[in-house]
Structure formats: C-alpha cells, structure tokens
Amino acid sequence: MKGPGAGPASPEPGPASPEPGPASPEPGPASPEPGAARPGADPGSPGPDRADAPKVRLRGTRRPPTRTSRLLQNRWAGAAGLLVALLAPFVNATPYALSIMTSAAIFVMLAAGLNIVVGYCGLLDLGYAAFLAVGAYTSGVLATRFDLPLLATVPAVLVVTVLAGIVIGAPTLRLRSDYLAIVTLGFGEIIRITANNLDVTGGPSGIYGIPHLADGPVAFYYLTVAVVSLAVLGAARLGRSRLGRAWRFVREDEDAAEATGVNTYRVKLAAYIAGAIWGGLAGVLFAAHLSAVSPASFTFLQSALVLMAVVLGGMGSVPGVVLGAIVISLLPEVLRDLADYRFFLFGVLLIGFMLLRPQGLWPARSKEALRSEEALR
Amino acid sequence: MTLLDVTELRLSFGGLLAVDGLSLSVREGEIVSLIGPNGAGKTSVFNCVTGFYRPTAGRITLRGRDLRGLRPSAVAGLGVARTFQNLRLFGELSVLDNVRAGTHLWLRQSVLDALLHTPRYRRSEHECTEQAHHWLDFVGLRGDRYGPARALPYGEQRRAEIARALARRPGLLLLDEPAAGLNHGEKAGMVDLIRRIRDLGVAIMLIEHDMGLVMEVSERVVVLNFGREIAEGRPEEVRRDPAVIEAYLGGEPDA
Numbered sequence A: 001m002k003g004p005g006a007g008p009a010s011p012e013p014g015p016a017s018p019e020p021g022p023a024s025p026e027p028g029p030a031s032p033e034p035g036a037a038r039p040g041a042d043p044g045s046p047g048p049d050r051a052d053a054p055k056v057r058l059r060g061t062r063r064p065p066t067r068t069s070r071l072l073q074n075r076w077a078g079a080a081g082l083l084v085a086l087l088a089p090f091v092n093a094t095p096y097a098l099s100i101m102t103s104a105a106i107f108v109m110l111a112a113g114l115n116i117v118v119g120y121c122g123l124l125d126l127g128y129a130a131f132l133a134v135g136a137y138t139s140g141v142l143a144t145r146f147d148l149p150l151l152a153t154v155p156a157v158l159v160v161t162v163l164a165g166i167v168i169g170a171p172t173l174r175l176r177s178d179y180l181a182i183v184t185l186g187f188g189e190i191i192r193i194t195a196n197n198l199d200v201t202g203g204p205s206g207i208y209g210i211p212h213l214a215d216g217p218v219a220f221y222y223l224t225v226a227v228v229s230l231a232v233l234g235a236a237r238l239g240r241s242r243l244g245r246a247w248r249f250v251r252e253d254e255d256a257a258e259a260t261g262v263n264t265y266r267v268k269l270a271a272y273i274a275g276a277i278w279g280g281l282a283g284v285l286f287a288a289h290l291s292a293v294s295p296a297s298f299t300f301l302q303s304a305l306v307l308m309a310v311v312l313g314g315m316g317s318v319p320g321v322v323l324g325a326i327v328i329s330l331l332p333e334v335l336r337d338l339a340d341y342r343f344f345l346f347g348v349l350l351i352g353f354m355l356l357r358p359q360g361l362w363p364a365r366s367k368e369a370l371r372s373e374e375a376l377r
Numbered sequence B: 001m002t003l004l005d006v007t008e009l010r011l012s013f014g015g016l017l018a019v020d021g022l023s024l025s026v027r028e029g030e031i032v033s034l035i036g037p038n039g040a041g042k043t044s045v046f047n048c049v050t051g052f053y054r055p056t057a058g059r060i061t062l063r064g065r066d067l068r069g070l071r072p073s074a075v076a077g078l079g080v081a082r083t084f085q086n087l088r089l090f091g092e093l094s095v096l097d098n099v100r101a102g103t104h105l106w107l108r109q110s111v112l113d114a115l116l117h118t119p120r121y122r123r124s125e126h127e128c129t130e131q132a133h134h135w136l137d138f139v140g141l142r143g144d145r146y147g148p149a150r151a152l153p154y155g156e157q158r159r160a161e162i163a164r165a166l167a168r169r170p171g172l173l174l175l176d177e178p179a180a181g182l183n184h185g186e187k188a189g190m191v192d193l194i195r196r197i198r199d200l201g202v203a204i205m206l207i208e209h210d211m212g213l214v215m216e217v218s219e220r221v222v223v224l225n226f227g228r229e230i231a232e233g234r235p236e237e238v239r240r241d242p243a244v245i246e247a248y249l250g251g252e253p254d255a
Helices: A034-041 A068-072 A075-091 A095-120 A129-146 A150-172 A177-197 A216-239 A242-252 A254-259 A264-290 A300-313 A318-356 A371-375 B042-049 B072-077 B095-105 B111-116 B119-139 B154-166 B184-199 B211-217 B235-240 B242-249
Strands: B002-013 B016-027 B031-035 B057-062 B080-082 B172-176 B203-207 B220-225 B228-233
Touching: A075 A095, A075 A216, A075 A318, A095 A216, A095 A242, A095 A264, A095 A300, A095 A318, A129 A150, A129 A177, A129 A264, A129 A300, A150 A177, A150 A264, A177 A300, A216 A242, A216 A264, A216 A318, A216 B111, A242 A254, A242 A264, A242 B095, A242 B111, A254 A264, A254 B072, A300 A318, B002 B042, B002 B203, B016 B031, B016 B042, B016 B203, B016 B228, B031 B042, B031 B211, B042 B172, B042 B203, B072 B080, B080 B154, B095 B119, B095 B154, B111 B119, B119 B154, B154 B172, B154 B184, B184 B203, B184 B211, B211 B235, B220 B235, B220 B242, B228 B235, B228 B242, B235 B242
Parallel strands: B031 B203, B031 B220, B080 B172, B172 B203
Antiparallel strands: B002 B016, B002 B057, B220 B228
C-alpha cells in the first residue's frame, strides 16, 4: 500500500475491507508440488496430454502464485489498509490533514458504490455524483429544517436514494450501455440544476449549518473510517454472492445470462439501487463533513473523478478501487507544492498510469483461488 | 408424455418467413434432432422456444404451460436450458463461475445472507461449488477449472457450456450444434455425453449438421427447409426420404 499518495504531509487513510477481493489464497496444507501440477492443468496446452490424462478431479490442484499481487490479495491486505487508516491520525492530526483524509475516505465509499454499477455489472454511469447529491441534500435539508440529528435522517436518505435509483434505473436499464451513459449524464445534470434552482435546497448557495455527526474532527474521521470500511466490506461480500455473480454474468454476456435464468433487468436494477444506496450514505457523511452542501460539489467532474478512481484502480476489484480512490483523492494534495501546475501533472500522471497499467493498479483476476472449500472450515 | 409442444409456429422478420407453420413435439427423455440446410430456421425455432424471439403466431407449451411472452430467464426457470451455436461462455470468468451460473435459479441465498455471511450463505456457496464440480466431472472437463473460460481449448469450452446448462437441472436441453468444430475423437465423446444426459431423464433437442452424429444419437429426426417441416421420423426413415435428399442435394423440383 505504498502508493504515490505516501507524501510527507498526508499519510494514506486506507479503509479497506478486511476481506478484499474475490479470493483469499492461503497457502494451505493440501497444496501439491506446484511444478508437478502444471502440465495436466495447463489450459493453454492443446490436445496431446489429454488422451493419457487420468480422469481425476483437478479441484485439488493448486498453482503457484505468479505475481506478487497474489500474495497481497488476501484478507491481510484489507486489515493492513484498515490499520494504516486507523493509525494515520497519530502521524499527522492537523485539521487540514484530517479533513483531507476524511474526504479521501468518503471518496473511497463512492468508488466502492460505483464499482458495483460499473465494475461488477458493467453499466456505465456518468452521473454518479447525483446519488451523492440526493443523499447529502436529503439529510442536510431534513436536519436543518426539522432540527433533526443527522443520524435520524439516514432512514429517509435510504428511502429517497432507493427511489431515485428506481426512478432513473427502471426506464433506462432496458437500454444498452452507451445510451445508459448518456441518460445518467443527463440525470446528474438534472439533479444539480434542480438543486441550484429550488428554494428548499437553498439555491446556488446551498444549505449550511448542518449538524455534526461526531464530536471533533478526529472522532468524525474514525466514524467515517468505520462506516466506509463496512461499506467496502459489504460491497466485497455482495460481489461474492449469488447476486454478485449474476452481475458479472450480465457484464460478460447479457443473452447468455438471461438463458441461464438470470433476469437481467432485475439484476441490473439491483446493481443500480445498491450503487444509489452507497452513494446516498456517502452523501450523509459528505454533508456532515463539510456541514454545508451546495450544487457546486456535484458537478460532472465529481462523477468523472469517481469513475476515474474505479477505472484506475481496476474495475470490479474491491482492493483496486479502494487504492484508486485514495490515489485520485490524495494525489492533488501531494502535488500541492506545485501550485498551478498540479492539475497539469495530475492529468499527466493519470495518463501515464493508464498507459502503463490499463488493467488498473490492482486488477480483478479471472483466476480463481480455492476459497470455496476453505470457506467451510 | 409430451414435454414440449409446438403448434403452427410462425416467425417472420418483416417480409421474411423464418419459420412457417411448424408443429413438433418432444416427449420426456427423448432425443429429437432438428436438421435442415443452412437458413432453414432451426436456430429460430430454438430462439422462439427459449423466449429470445417472440413468435409471430402459434403456440409453444411446456408440460401444458404456455411459454409465449415469457422472458428467456422465465423460460429457463420452467426447466428449459440451451447452448448457443457460437459458444457464449462468460470468457473472463472462471470455468467454475460459468457453471455456477447454472445454479442461479435454484440457489437459495438472500442479499442479507451474503452481507452477513450467515450459515445459509456458506452452505449455499458450498453447494453451488459442489454442483459446479459435479457437472464439470459429468461432462468430463479436464482443463483448468479455476482459470478463465476463454483459456480452455475449444472442445472443452463446448463441454463447459453444456455443464452450465445442466447445472440448471433442466427437463429439456436444447443443444445448438454441439459438435461444430470438434475433431473426430471429440465427436465420439459428444455422442457419449448426449446419451448420458438423456439417461439422466433430460429430453434433448438437437440441431446438428454432422449427419453421422445425428443418425447415431437421435430417436426422432425432424427435417426443416424454408421454415417448414419436410420430413419427420426415425433416422433411417428420414435418411431415405426423397424430399430430404432433394433438400440437401438440391435436386430439380420436377426432375
């Protein structure tokens, strides 16, 4: 986890799931000699060895880790990320650093939510900030108008974001991907412009004086890390469930998924609603963090940045998008010394990343570890 | 007992009649082949039965239940499984995951189970994996099950796709050219596999161009040409049918 974000001023808050990724290859007792297992199991080797290959189950065959990333890809990486996030305030607890780290953690939650939609299910959403806005405004308006504590607004936020997800998803998810991208782009703008023009949302200046969720920035930081960790863990677990598999089937081949009995429409709607919930709850944290919400926070750029975090980290890979979100949110801060040139360099670095690692910093693997058997022990 | 009943099926794309008043039925546990020259409408029949195409007219019933207007996933839920003419595996996903897809319909697991990792989640995931292995064993897949499906050799991919279909526990399996692109030895293996599937009590409808395989494995053969049935019967009868020979060899209409 030594990303480019490990600058002097900002230790990385990396609230990662304790069990990231779809796999946890622990070197188990049953692993045979890696060399001996190879020839029979090699998918690339055509015909010749097949005739004399004994009819054995290859399920016990373990193959040696081929990359260092495979060593990292276990629950320890998630625990380590969480530990870094928990220890970060001991390294630097200035209000500025805490604010940056809290923002980064919220951004991680957004990326984890968008990853469900884009990474797992393959639906290109260009207006994801809209759900952040719906969550932030719902909780902000309710809290300031009715003097409610922010926590009390969470049920309402859930209801409203789920409704928003259904309203947008239900008519548009019948469309193929590129049309969906356009519609979500429009939806993002509609939400922002609506907030800009309504009285209840405070117009262009937004709403302010939103109550805090915790006493002091340190406590709020830890609260955020806790919520975001749960969100990341939840997203990872969804990805490894029956529904999570169905999302991947839809992403890979909608017709084949439908033929295997997956109701692709309902499954896509579920992904959209899950994404909306993650975004909406991040919105509550967002409102509490800034104590003010204004339309300027929910521009297309915000949606694009979240999408960038997902693509940069590795679509569909939970540890990947966590890493991507941290890089995207901290890199501009690390580059702050460069003044006006920092966004220029930010852009150059992103292009460089994508050229060198188009699959993402920590890509999802199509190779599966022997986890299912282990899950029972 | 009749499992699938198709009556007066008609399917047109604009002015083109792909299927023109076809009637056929498949009994429980029977192997029926659908043959005919290219473009005769065989795959269109499959697509109508499985809900991918909406027939222009006609009735399709499975165990007496009308299939018209159902989504493909709903048809699959009633016990119809299919494979595709040009393989439609989920290439980037592991072979096991591909077969796990077949368990989607009957696996009982809620979102809450998955989020909380309840005992039911663990049990269902275990069962799902066991079943996937079971069907991969059944089709005799030798390749790497944990690697991506696209890495399997072609013949193995055909088997993996059949395993995925079988994991659905169907009553009727539609195989669209399962032997296409297979070498001689692999074809023999396919004949054996099709028979073993039938022995499970699964009825099979087969589209195939390899006549050797069709004659060897089918109990009944239906011959299509231009969306119409031109012959039907036991393999040896159909083989001698003048209308069939003419359709295949392109004999003169009034020769």
